[in-house]
Amino acid sequence: MAFRSPFAIPRQLLVGTTSLGGRSAISSRLRCNQRGLATVVPPVTQDATGSKGPTAMVFMNMGGPSTTDEVEDFLSRLFADGDLIPLGRLQSYIGPLIARRRTSKIQKQYADIGGGSPIRKWSEYQCAEMCKLLDKISPETAPHKPYVAFRYAAPLTETMYEQLFADGFGNGKGGRAVAFTQYPQYSCSTTGSSLNELWKWRNRLEGKRANGGSEPAGAIQWSVIDRWPSHSGLVEAFAQNIEAQLNTYPEEKRDQVVLLFSAHSLPMSVVNRGDPYPAEVAATVHAVMQRLKFKNPYRLCWQSQVGPSAWLGAQTSDTVQEYVKRGQTDLILVPIAFTSDHIETLYELDQEVIHEANNPGVKRAESLNGSPVFIQALADIARDHLQKGELCSRQMTLRCQGCTSERCLGQKKFFAGQEHASMVV
Numbered sequence: 001m002a003f004r005s006p007f008a009i010p011r012q013l014l015v016g017t018t019s020l021g022g023r024s025a026i027s028s029r030l031r032c033n034q035r036g037l038a039t040v041v042p043p044v045t046q047d048a049t050g051s052k053g054p055t056a057m058v059f060m061n062m063g064g065p066s067t068t069d070e071v072e073d074f075l076s077r078l079f080a081d082g083d084l085i086p087l088g089r090l091q092s093y094i095g096p097l098i099a100r101r102r103t104s105k106i107q108k109q110y111a112d113i114g115g116g117s118p119i120r121k122w123s124e125y126q127c128a129e130m131c132k133l134l135d136k137i138s139p140e141t142a143p144h145k146p147y148v149a150f151r152y153a154a155p156l157t158e159t160m161y162e163q164l165f166a167d168g169f170g171n172g173k174g175g176r177a178v179a180f181t182q183y184p185q186y187s188c189s190t191t192g193s194s195l196n197e198l199w200k201w202r203n204r205l206e207g208k209r210a211n212g213g214s215e216p217a218g219a220i221q222w223s224v225i226d227r228w229p230s231h232s233g234l235v236e237a238f239a240q241n242i243e244a245q246l247n248t249y250p251e252e253k254r255d256q257v258v259l260l261f262s263a264h265s266l267p268m269s270v271v272n273r274g275d276p277y278p279a280e281v282a283a284t285v286h287a288v289m290q291r292l293k294f295k296n297p298y299r300l301c302w303q304s305q306v307g308p309s310a311w312l313g314a315q316t317s318d319t320v321q322e323y324v325k326r327g328q329t330d331l332i333l334v335p336i337a338f339t340s341d342h343i344e345t346l347y348e349l350d351q352e353v354i355h356e357a358n359n360p361g362v363k364r365a366e367s368l369n370g371s372p373v374f375i376q377a378l379a380d381i382a383r384d385h386l387q388k389g390e391l392c393s394r395q396m397t398l399r400c401q402g403c404t405s406e407r408c409l410g411q412k413k414f415f416a417g418q419e420h421a422s423m424v425v
Contacts, residue, residue, distance in 0.1 A: 055141045056169050056177035056220075057134070057382060058160060059127045060194040063150025064117030064342055068107040070153070075099035075106065077152040083193035113346040120155075122340035122369055123148045123182065126378060129370075133379035134386075141176075141386045149179075149198065157197045161205055170206050170220035179224045179415075180382060182339050184234055185263075185280035186227040188400060189270065192408065195224065199411040224392040224415050225385050229280040230287040233377020238284075238336065239291040240373060241365045245332050246296070248363065257330040258297050260319060261285045263337035264344065265302035268310040274400035278312060284336055300336075303348060317353050320362060329361040339374070341367045392416055397423040 065074045079085055079095030087094045110116055127146035134144040145167065149160040169175035179198055181191040206219045228234060246254050263281045271278055285300050301319040305311040316333070323331060333353065335345050345367055354362050368374040392415050399408055413421040 052141045052176070052386075054143045054145060054168075054175065055134075055386065056145050056147055056164055056167075056175065057127060057131055058147045058149050058177055058179050059123050059182050060149050060179055060191070060198070061119065061123055061151070061182040061339075062190065062194075063153030063156075064119050065110060065153060066116040066120055068110050068115060070116070071107045071110060072099055072103040074153050075102060081151070081193055083196060084189045109343060109347050112351060113343065117153075117342050118346075119340055119342045120148065120150070120153070123150075125370060126182075126340070126375055127180075129375045130378040130382065133376065134382055137379060138383045138386055144382075147177075149194070151194050151197055157194070158201045158205075161198075161201050164220060165205075170218065172216075172218035174218045175220055177220045177222055178382065178385065179222060180378075181224075181226055183337065184227065184231075184339065185229045185277050185284060185337055186395070187266065187270075187277035188275050188403070188408065189266070190277075191226055192411075195226070195415065196407055196411050198222075199414055202414075222415065223385065223390065224396065225381060226393050226396045226415075227276075227280060228381050229284045231377055231381055233373060233380055234284070235287045235291050237368050237371045237374035237377060238288045238334065238365075241368070241371070242288070242292065242332065242334060245363055245365045249330060249361075253330060255295055256297075257332055258299070258323060258328055259289075259332050259334055260316065261288075261298065261300045261334045261336040262303050262316040262349065263300070263335075265305050265312045265315070268312060271312055273402035276395065276400075281337055288334075288336070303344065303353075316349070317356070320353055320357050324357050324359055324362070329359045331357075331362045333362070333364040335364070335367055339368050341369060391420065398425065 062078075063074070065071045076096050076099040079087070079098050080091060082091055085095070124146070127148060131144040131146045135142040138144070147160050147163065148155055149157045151157065155163070164175075164177065165171040169177060179195065181194065183190045186192070202220070202222070206216050208215065242259065246257060249257055261281075261284075266275060266277060282300060285298070289298055299314075299319065301314050301316045302312050303316040305313070305315050320331060320333070323329075333349050335349065338345060345364070349364055354364060396412060397416050397420060399405075399412065403409075409424065412424045416424050
């Protein structure tokens, strides 16, 4: 989900994606229990003799305002991010201006979905439940401690990092942390931006910038789960939600229902630069259809295009309208690039695309949210990563063919580690 020029800002980004914003004082570390309620997580110490734990598990995502009062702060941070919305040398001026002008409209949209984004609630729940499973299936790296780092909303990356310090990680004490992207498919504008932010704050708080230029002793040892587009557990979770929605149609019509997989679009300038996102989204779709034995016709489409520039298509809204006009009114929208509900599902798909279709046959598959199958998949992905001892995937070591960002180069070299930094090109 990347965004282009100042006059072609995608509706979704302007609409948001997850939790609240603002740099607040460090608060008590919270974990969600099975009812989604918060409980205090005690600090940890690096004294697990004979063990590889404790391990901090950090879920990374874009974030979104939890209340309508937080919308402007969220948008301001979002439009200040040149990785996501490149506005050039005037970014610091144009970004806040666009945010202020759009705030009232976006506040209305969040009000229409209950007053804020649920993505923080779901992210904290998913991470906490995953850590419970990890303690059982990977005891050698236990205890696993859940953290969430949002790019544009609270808990922000720097707040998460300070919380790691407070809980006994880093700052001279060492310890291990895993940055786990909650975008299954990698894009420079989403996962890449979050990793750039994490690298920045690592350097500021305990890296070379923090101690005058030498590599610090006792810093947090980071590794990254940077993509997982065709993991069998992710595929199974998507497939089960699709099957549940298919079962709401009469049995004689189920095989004729068209599945429309929808993901956030990218400007063609980003695609042509070599961003891997379109190919990885397509890989997820194909894996899901294999699991479903290709029983239904399907298409991959893209949502949230804004402005006159060329974007990756076809657009989800246009696709639905066109099929309904042709008489194909049994359609299931599948949000294939999102791991929980947020503004793009609850407002853009549910209240715009489906509402405008005005046909009872047009429906949406449930988002992954609290799916036990999905949370088990997260635990399996994390366990495999911890057991392999990899710092990142091999794909992570390649920049886009047209990338000229020195920030991207430095970030990738850091997360690849000394052994593999030379592979980053």
